[in-house]
Amino acid sequence: MYDKLHEECGVFGIISPKPVQTVPLTATALLALQHRGQESAGIATFVDGTLKCKKGMGLVSEIFSHDYLNFVANTKIAVGHVRYSTTGSCNIENAQPIETVHSKVSLALAHNGNLTNSAQIRRELVQSGMVMHTSNDTEILNILIVRNIIKTNDLEKAIIDAMNFVEGAFSIVIATKDKLIAVRDRNGFRPLCIGKLGESVVFASESCALDALGAEFVRDVKPSELVSCDIKGNMTSYMLDRASQSGLCSFEFIYFARPDSVIDGISVYDARVKMGRALYRQKPTEADYVCGVPDSGLQAAMGYSLESGIPMAPAFVKNKYVGRSFILPDQLSRELAVNTKLNPIKATVEGKRIILIDDSIVRSTTSTRIIKMLRRAGAKEVCASVRRRLSTNVISASTSTAEKISLQTITM
């Protein structure tokens, strides 16, 4: 369950011609984007021209309680972020949005992505006398932008220059006291879309956040595009100077995004069903039931079932109350970790041949454990088909022959 890539984050922004409940609306949108990151969450807004930011470790619902949202000032602009931790840096300093308060401009920046030349830029900035407060890439963006604004006094140009300077993947929302800006890298590696909610304009990582607000989907931000929206809701589009090369990260469709989102014109749900259909066509297998590993394996399983005609059945109950916070003492932990999260439904699997569809695999340990769990629950035979990390492979593991796991590569 832990052998997956976790590089996603969720970003959201809203700008309105008159003061509205931008902070509660942003919290609601972040809740809809919570699957993209559960480590920390934050919202920045401008109260009477002053940048205010609340960030915390944990879930949106823990950080932005009813008590909190109930008293909050109505404002015209807000930007929010949910974060998935990358390597080790699990602390509040790395929570976003990152704020920069400068006499020329105050801004809050929410960033989904990874810069590839950040170490080098950081070194140059430090050598030029900059003091860095965090260990994350996002602060570098803030500094580059503000430094450019000091020179040029042009917000959009300053951001475009900064974005042309960095390499890597990013979808970004930036709030100043009177503008909301969205930028997407030249490959469009991470999703970002535009919506309308009454007179307000919103930007969000996924369309499911628009649905949560009852906002209307307008269009996706294009790769290499910067969209600047002023306080009256007028949007202007600019292009970064380098052309697009590849495209959206395939893991967005495989398991990052929510199935009810539509990204770059493609329904995530449909994409997963198609993957499941392809999986069957590439590796047709006979069985009694097709079963998906919750949650994102379920849609590919449906595709496999539709293509093969083998009925789909639930093999597991996932305990939704097992969160980050419940960690058993060490010894118990090792024994019970999988049990507490997933439990097989014996009534489904007993005596049956099961095709198990998972969304992806990094190491095979979790899959092996899940397969054993099904065997213990009485499954006669288990054939696991999953997408292998990076190399786009699929493991087919027949544990009927004990511990031997044969790997078979197929194109998905």
Place this chain on the structure above:
Amino acid sequence: MYDKLHEECGVFGIISPKPVQTVPLTATALLALQHRGQESAGIATFVDGTLKCKKGMGLVSEIFSHDYLNFVANTKIAVGHVRYSTTGSCNIENAQPIETVHSKVSLALAHNGNLTNSAQIRRELVQSGMVMHTSNDTEILNILIVRNIIKTNDLEKAIIDAMNFVEGAFSIVIATKDKLIAVRDRNGFRPLCIGKLGESVVFASESCALDALGAEFVRDVKPSELVSCDIKGNMTSYMLDRASQSGLCSFEFIYFARPDSVIDGISVYDARVKMGRALYRQKPTEADYVCGVPDSGLQAAMGYSLESGIPMAPAFVKNKYVGRSFILPDQLSRELAVNTKLNPIKATVEGKRIILIDDSIVRSTTSTRIIKMLRRAGAKEVCASVRRRLSTNVISASTSTAEKISLQTITM
């Protein structure tokens, strides 16, 4: 989403011949029973002969953190409880287990159920000079039992006499310093089962808690039965004096229990699939897809699909991060409440005729809102089939004819 009966609770107990991690094991079991109650949780144990109890408002994972469980003393006995609030009494005093410390006996009692003659007994107890600390039924049980022990010095007899005195539904686990006792009312209205974990004996509301611990299922506690287990693991069975009349609460099968549990010999999953099949047979309808309302509607939907041959498809994504704690400010709340919890998958429903299966209904408001949500997402026609509260009816709501909802009663 809120128009359901919420009367369940979860109970668990463990007794071991030597000190083991009874408290972390109980926390793990309660986590598996968390679906039966999210208001409060508690665990009582005997540390060096002294009754200690930790209770809190909120989820098991919030109250029993890793930090907490890590230092906890090994003990031979523990009893735990998760609670769903009934009317208004949402406070820490009503959290269970309820402890009674008396020179003759100290005990902790965890109770799932409702007494029907508690008001009368409470009145008599108060008139006889008793001081009551809580407003809940469970304290009455503690007082009756302790009063009987003072008279008779016989724990099992004291409990049997108390249980014969009260009316209503209950499944109870009681811990003293050297015994663990399980009792189930004469109708067996609430579930309760027995398991073995190594040398330990455990009692749990549902078998899914045994699975979470890797414990072996032994059998259900029978209606009217009291099972007393001593510190060596010897179990003795006693019977209450009145015979069984009805049977298990049907809502356990309909939506209280987890689908991976087996109660009184029946798989909850199988029962729900059968209900779905029966629903189709009683009211066959043509459609493109059968869709279940998550979570417990999904299994009945599968049954309907299997019986009808109409393919099952996911109509909704349920946001698992929307918990009790996230409540929007009033005005937003009314508008966005349903959106944040459920979002239709347009790719599934657009232009389709949908049969919607929910597990039950108390008022029709939520169903009506969900049906509207599907219509807005583009469903051509929606036919909702749900189990109606108490009278075991089913609503079939065709909103194709605007706001008029016709109710049709069928036997399920």
Place this chain on the structure above:
Amino acid sequence: MYDKLHEECGVFGIISPKPVQTVPLTATALLALQHRGQESAGIATFVDGTLKCKKGMGLVSEIFSHDYLNFVANTKIAVGHVRYSTTGSCNIENAQPIETVHSKVSLALAHNGNLTNSAQIRRELVQSGMVMHTSNDTEILNILIVRNIIKTNDLEKAIIDAMNFVEGAFSIVIATKDKLIAVRDRNGFRPLCIGKLGESVVFASESCALDALGAEFVRDVKPSELVSCDIKGNMTSYMLDRASQSGLCSFEFIYFARPDSVIDGISVYDARVKMGRALYRQKPTEADYVCGVPDSGLQAAMGYSLESGIPMAPAFVKNKYVGRSFILPDQLSRELAVNTKLNPIKATVEGKRIILIDDSIVRSTTSTRIIKMLRRAGAKEVCASVRRRLSTNVISASTSTAEKISLQTITM
């Protein structure tokens, strides 16, 4: 340390012609009044005409964090409360301000005091069909006021009629969406004063809350007076119909109030110094040092020292980190409870004759323990002079003759 009367609470209100940081200002004032109650705190305000209230168990600083106050809307009116628990009812429902939302008027009421005919009024209200949500007196006031407003449409008259109907002691601040009202009972039993902060008018239990805000002291609210302040800062004074009989609760001067407050024209600090002087004149005793029991005993000790010429010296260090929340396991608790809170300074007391001044006494247990503590630390002789509860006596305890404590009554 626990044998004192704890009946105080703290109230505060602010009204401003334009939106200002009423909520953070109220939190600051409550912090200055925190000594009057540490069980719960709350603030109510009107955001865009809607009554919003945040209450919690614990200290002001726990409930109103920087994170919270930072985003809060600017408003024109707020009312706050800190609460000391009286008998058993330590739960969030009893936290104040108590809000009532009615189509005719919405109001929030913060109350310091005890009604003596509340049981009777409650009975009458319930019999007349009212539903009560809490077990506290304050809700009764809300109901009486709102019922009167429905009849008369006159806010001030409605409050006066309600106040003339109840018996007992109270200082109250009430906020509606455009008025702030302060009332003090006919005896002026609890303090209440008026201040100006720029264009805002404030009401507070003690003048130390005005100092904390940098507000100017205007005057005390008079016994039997109702002061109504409108949104422009115009104050109108009304009188309740019965005349004053007694006066301010003497415990305010003895230990409730902060020594830097001035109540009804008298400095609390000066009053305590005078009590200490009187104590010496009534019972002159020879000794090496006069020592006060922290915190409020210190000022009377200073008076005793000034009158007697005996030097004052610190006998104890009080651990300011021992709060409500630190409770040791039972057995340790009994042994270590006093030690962790107070520790004698051996360098002061060893071989010395000590006059110990405490502010009051209910039971003699704590005094006896403190005296023993000084003896163990090497004091040659300890003579404790304290104000005895209700009967205004003073205990003089000479433990040089072992455990025998002779009580001598003197008029203070």
Place this chain on the structure above:
Amino acid sequence: MYDKLHEECGVFGIISPKPVQTVPLTATALLALQHRGQESAGIATFVDGTLKCKKGMGLVSEIFSHDYLNFVANTKIAVGHVRYSTTGSCNIENAQPIETVHSKVSLALAHNGNLTNSAQIRRELVQSGMVMHTSNDTEILNILIVRNIIKTNDLEKAIIDAMNFVEGAFSIVIATKDKLIAVRDRNGFRPLCIGKLGESVVFASESCALDALGAEFVRDVKPSELVSCDIKGNMTSYMLDRASQSGLCSFEFIYFARPDSVIDGISVYDARVKMGRALYRQKPTEADYVCGVPDSGLQAAMGYSLESGIPMAPAFVKNKYVGRSFILPDQLSRELAVNTKLNPIKATVEGKRIILIDDSIVRSTTSTRIIKMLRRAGAKEVCASVRRRLSTNVISASTSTAEKISLQTITM
């Protein structure tokens, strides 16, 4: 109020021949040492031979609740720490005790002090391939010790060699599964003492922690001494190889330590009174009252009063509820920061000439603010005498001549 040195921490350890409540006892001791650090606290113990550690940000009473301590296993050994943050590194990774689990030895180390050659050692360790988990000095000690144990298999020798290798100031308590070891650097810069509590041996930063437990003071750990105590309570003394040069940090006596502690044979209270006396002799000034800035200025004020015959009077009330956690929004914060913490007692200072004694000064900003506060409260003249940082000076600030502050150096 913030312009002081904050380099202290508090350490404590306990070892007992049989399992006792070492964790609650350690929590109690840490509470008594809380003045030495409020940023984080932690306790490590060995449960059935396994090292367990609970650490958290905040106060002892927040981290070790009754609920927590109530269930905790009885153990034979525990070590605890309270931490004051030094530069910027305010996060949980730097909380102590620092644990090292190695196949040869598991240990937990609590450290009060600063190493002066840590950067160099860290560089060498990293170059030799070590992975460091924290940015603090203490982890370096753990690594050096464990590396020595791997070579020599001799715990005491390993620690002595490590301590001879590092430069700087330290008082350390180390727990292994069967030994408790205390070490103090060759200058004895930070305090450390030994006590007996029944059959248990305890080590503590200050004797006030022994008083809190009712433990008997045995003696101070000597500079350069390592005291090793085995599970039976046998203590063995070893000496580090370099001789003592200077002595205890004078700030311990000036304001770090609690006045009820006795360090290296000197009462902290007495030391402060003597400083106050010396201050008067070096700079005799006429005035109506001598006033101390709470808390540690009060004892020097008493000395000044005793030497001069000028009566001591309280000038301020300090709000003990203003903790780290209460931070007002930015703008209010600047205006109200001092007011909320300290309030002058007008009754004392109005029209009076005041000698104000503070314990120390780093920058003069706080003193200047406090002096202005007294002037606003009506003081005719204020003469502030404080100990200046590092250079051991005293500022005498007469603000009667407006903003000009004359600094006069005297030897204290």
